[in-house]
Amino acid sequence: MSKKGLIGGYPAYMRESIEKVEATRSRRLKEGPPPPMSPKEREAILERNHPDYKPEGKRKLALGPSAGEPVPHEVADIIESHSVIDPRAVDLSKVDYDVDVLVIGGGGAGTVAAIFAHEQGIPVDRILIVTKLRHGDCNSIMAQGGIQAADRPQDSPAIHYLDVMGGGHYANKPELVRALVNDAPGIIRWHEDIGVMYDKVDGEYVEAHGGGTSRMRMHSAKDYTGKETFNSIRDQARNLDIPVLEFFPAVELLLDKRGHAAGAVVYNIETEEYRIIRAKATVLATGGFGRIHIQGFPTTNHYGATADGLVMAYRAGANIIDMDSVQYHPTGVAYPAAILGQLATEKLRTQGAMPVNVDGEAFVFPLEPRDVESSAIIEECWVKNNGIETPSGLRGVWLDTPMIDQVHGKGTLKKALAAMWTMWHRHDIDITVDPALVYPTLHYQNGGVEIDANGYTKVPGLFAGGECEGGVHGKNRLMGNSQLDYNVFGRRAGISAGKWAKSAKVDELSLQHVIDYEKELERAGIDTDRKAPIILPDYRPQAVREHTLGHLL
Amino acid sequence: MNKLEKLTYFPGCTLKDTASDFEISGMAVMEALGYVLEELERWNCCGTVFSLTDDDLMHQIGPVRDLIRAQEAGSEEIITLCSMCYATLKRSSLFVNGNQERLDKINAFMNKEIDYEGKVSVHHLLEVLRDRIGWEKVEERVTNPLEGLSVAPFYGCTLLRPQEIAIDDPDAPTVLQDLTQALWATPIDYAYSVECCGAYQVVDHRDVVIERTHRIMSAARRAGADVIVTSCPLCHFNLSDTQKELVRTIPDYEEMPIIYFTQLMALGFGVEAGKIPASLKAKVKRLQTVKGEG
Amino acid sequence: MISEKQEKEMIRIHVMGKTYEVPAGLTIMDAMEYAGYRFTRGAGCRSGFCGACSTVYRYEGDYRLQFALACQETAADGMYLVQLPFTPAPRAKYDIEKINLKENVLLQYYPEIARCVSCNTCTKACPQDIEVMDYIQAALRGDIAKTAELSFDCIQCGLCSMRCPADIKHYHMAQMARRIYGRYMSPVPQHLENRLQEIADGAFDAELDKLVNMSREELEEAYAARVSEEASAGSERSE
Secondary structure, three states: OOOOOEEOOEEHHHHHHHHHHHHHHHHHHHHOOOOOOOHHHHHHHHHHHOHHHOHHHEEEOOOOOOOOOEEEHHHHHHHOOEEOOOOOOOOOOOOOEEEEEEEEOOOHHHHHHHHHHHHOOOOHHHEEEEOOOOOOOOOHHHOOOOEEOOOOOOOOHHHHHHHHHHHOOOOOOHHHHHHHHHHHHHHHHHHHHOOOOOOEEOOEEOEEOOOOOOOOOEEOEOEOHHHHHHHHHHHHHHHOOOOEEOOOOEEEEEEEOOOOEEEEEEEOOOOOOEEEEEEEEEEEOOOOOHHHOHHHOOEOOOOOOOOHHHHHHHHOOOOEEOOOOEEEEEEEEOOOHHHOOOEOOOHHHHOOOEEEOOOOOEOOOOOOOHHHHHHHHHHHHHOOOOOEEOOOOOEEEEEEOHHHHHHHOOOHHHHHOHHHHHHHHOOOOOOOOOOEEEEEEEEEEOOEEEOOOOOEOOOOOEEEOHHHEEOOOOOOOOOOHHHHHHHHHHHHHHHHHHHHHHHOOOOOEEOHHHHHHHHHHHHOOOOOOOEEOOOOOOOOOHHHHOOOOOOOO | OOOOEEEEEEOOOHHHOOOHHHHHHHHHHHHHOOEEEEEOOOOOOOOOOOOOOOOOOHHHHHHHHHHHHHHHOOOOEEEEOOHHHHHHHHHHHHHHOOOHHHHHHHHHHOOOOOOOOOOOEEEEHHHHHHHHHOHHHHHHOOOOOOOOOEEEEEOOOOOOOOHHHOOOOOOOOOHHHHHHHHOOOEEOOOOOOOOOOOOOHHHHOHHHHHHHHHHHHHHHHHOOOOEEEEOOHHHHHHHHHHHHHHHHHOOOOOOOOEEEHHHHHHHHHOOOOOOOOHHHHHHHHHHHHHHHHO | OOOOOOOOOEEEEEEOOEEEEEEOOOEHHHHHHHOOOOOOOOOOOOOOOOOOOEEEEEEOOOOOOEEEEOOOOEOOOOEEEEEOOOOOOOOOOOOOOOOOOOOOHHHHHOHHHHHOOOOOHHHHHOOOOOOHHHHHHHHHOOOHHHHHHHOOOOOOOOHHHHHOOOOOOHHHHHHHHHHHHHHHHOOOOHHHHHHHHHHHOOOOHHHHHHHHOOOHHHHHHHHHOOOOOOOOOOOOOOO
16 A cells, blocks of 8 residues: 555655665675774764764753753753742642652663562552553663673673773763673573563574674564563562552652652642652652753653653752763654654664665664764764755665665564564555665663662662663663663662661651752742643644643633 | 375364373374374364354354464365364354355454355364275274273264264264274273263253263273273363262272373374373283283 | 654544644644644553554544554544543463463463454454464463464553453453563573672672773773674774
């Protein structure tokens, strides 16, 4: 069924370029990809093209514990904003939920944290997960390519460590990276225990390279790695009966009189009521910021990725780190527009697909670290003008996906990359036959709330794990380390919170920090209507938004 | 080794679960006879019980889908071992094959499948043994003659009733007796070989099945049987399960082995395939020793 | 979504009874947002993995209901759309450590799968094109491996269970099958166990101590000196 004017899902004018890609394919297969860049070449191409390196994209934070840190304007905007609640109007005398461990966020890190807090001996009815959407509407479930763990004899946590540090431009916090790489094999073992179906052949893991790895250590479950691992973890939490409040975003953290974290104010999306949760320990697992669309980029992230935790923790006194660094996944969908910005997994490249330009020529080593690979694609499109223009005026390069079956045998792509095949197939494009058009897309918050190796933040009683924390990945995360991060630091935060809750006592609840923050805004001369956390993005057209009567009922 | 002839095989759920010995022995003896039972790549439960309502096409969707799978596999027939699957699939095929109106209605509902053309016929393995292979061929394969073993055939209902699907004379069938003889064993004649075992009464009225089992087993024993042979997993289950009750409640009740006809063949062919009750193996060995000495 | 230059062609869609004009080429989700809807439910990952946005639609003049994920399917002219809230479906609680593989464990925990009449309505409703009925049938006969394999792409949107005339909870049962397969039928490779023992024995501690304390220059040097396992993928070239 071909739609109007399209041939195999593509407009006729793109076909000319696809023919060139086909013409060069066998030569490229024989010659192999261009060589990897040297560290100097990498730095140079980043400097020239990476959005992080554009000074006009950032400003220094005007207030708060990390004042002076440069961050993207979009991040500064949500941090330099008013609370969504009136702290004086909230009744803190009536506690609705009184728990030992509150976990904010129902994604990977939050679920892992809850399970391991329970393993520390906290009864499940003393644990509570709150989440703004459903339990599992998160980025963890969307991860495709895999999870890194150095478990083969020719590999080691030390080699993994070096790969991570180099990929992160040596800005990573060493003790966090150490924890990441050293815990990794144990995480895989835990997944085995709870029944994750990792790809295996003849009883051995299928392990692949990712961009910037020097050993093959990417464990996968087809290209549904995130879905398979997260769903098993969530199922385990459900078997344990860990309580979850869905459609209940946290809108402000609570401290007690001593300044210790003491729970949160949460908001019922349907009834618009607030509830007070008092907790001895609070785990922040709120994920990243894709939906605030840094520099206008489309994103791979889930609908609720609005960095709420970052805003709340900052007001409560936590430091933020490496927030100047944003991960653009090199290969987001550039065409068709309906799925613009959705992820074309790095696994396509690990399995042999080469990025090629309008003339069918390869221009970059396919497995550079993500920031470098993205920069090369941006340069090819907008500096060298060798991109392919889409009907809506964007540009992209081809990811030559038919190479995968040519390298590994017919049928490989459809089996190992089932989700990818299906995604394009829904739009009449068969990526075993034709290449896919891709362009970098906003993917991951490299930085976040500063933690130590056990998930402690600067605020006593507040712990963090997963994408909302920073320091693990420095200025650039490698493929397969986000899955690992949410498991390692979700677990560590859960264990720490469990231990903390056993001896902690909560003093009188307070929102004084929110009141103080308002004063600080004023002192910093920030005059704005902005409110945060923003909870969910608003994609209604401007015309609709300007024409509403608001909540009349 | 000669190339094996393929038979399009429909196992049914029970043979994949509690009646796995039926399938294992069936595969093995058919291989000895030069055939391979090739399982349909996709199949679903036959429905177990044929729907008697004339206008109820919904209940034909399941069995007809299995006929479609055979058509997809390029086969015009399905072979079953389980006599319940046989009955359901067979009755379904007779219900729709050649009836264009019913075919059209069912095909219209199945919008994700290819159209069923109404050409697949359903056969039980006993028919294949009797009509295509022949008892002589079966006898030729015997390496372990079951001489002296008295076998009580138990047909149950679904191979013989209703008449239009009967694989043999519904009142006086001989196919199991003929098979028994081909294996050099002795079929015994007793009054209950075509009776119902009580079927699904076992769920709500277990006492009915216990009482029936008692009658069936006693009659077979009085006639001198050493073993009961059946082709129905439900008969097998009912007889063996309630026999345990008899062992518990009736003093001196001696348990009699109950096996599938394919297991009897495996014994006769000297093929190790699946579990055969140790008491039966011992009995066969004893009989053969006695024979040898005499 | 982020606004971009939309093509001019407009289509008409009908959302829960109201008619809207929206640009052609948007997903159902984007089209509804363009029409002015702001999702609080029925939107999750927006990439086809979480199952939050199961949608039922029908075309003008067609009696058949069709099923889709709103974030994946392109809106088309004449669609009558309704988004389904996530329907509660009981799931069996079990201890993954205590599974008895000898019995048909799936049937034991989900006895309602025996109610399957092979109508295939589940398969027709699946937006992931999974052979749902086939895996229910596999489960019915105790074939855990096949159930796990056939259901692997399931995103638990719940459309199968909403349509099933036998009220089977396909996706929960399949989740259990996959976990049992992963836990019991796919052994842990020995090299992982070896590595865990090495870590427990502190085999890498000294090396990691050294790395953690390296200066940036030392690290850069060590990084540049890495030799990649396979020249064709992931190797580094030093200057």
